[in-house]
Amino acid sequence: MPVVTIMPSGKTIEAAEGSRLLDAVMSSGEAIAHKCDGNAECGSCHIFVQEGRKSVSKIQRPEYEKLDSIIGVGSKSRLACQVMLGNENISVELLGFSSGF
DSSP: EEEEEEEETTTTEOOTTTBBBHHHHHHTTTOHHHOOOSSSSSTTEEEEEEEOOGSSOOOHHHHHHHHSSTTTTTEEEETTTOOOOSSOOEEEESSSOOOOO
16 A cells, blocks of 8 residues: 655555545545546646656546646646555645635
């Protein structure tokens, strides 16, 4: 099981391989915005994957298109609702603001 480290709190949780990052973060008790039921439509769950980017699912077209419309997106940006966990540990940074519309 991969370990997910959630920054800035530093909380760590184990999550099942193949599970959705948004679900893992929510199960940890951390607050994360999510308005569109995981459909990559709102962008509110925009996070940065700081470590372990190669072990998670690749960006698909709906996520890419939504990220393209969000201010503040960088190379580490992902939508937590679209990230499926691989078998390696990852570190994610929750943003202190809702970056979607």
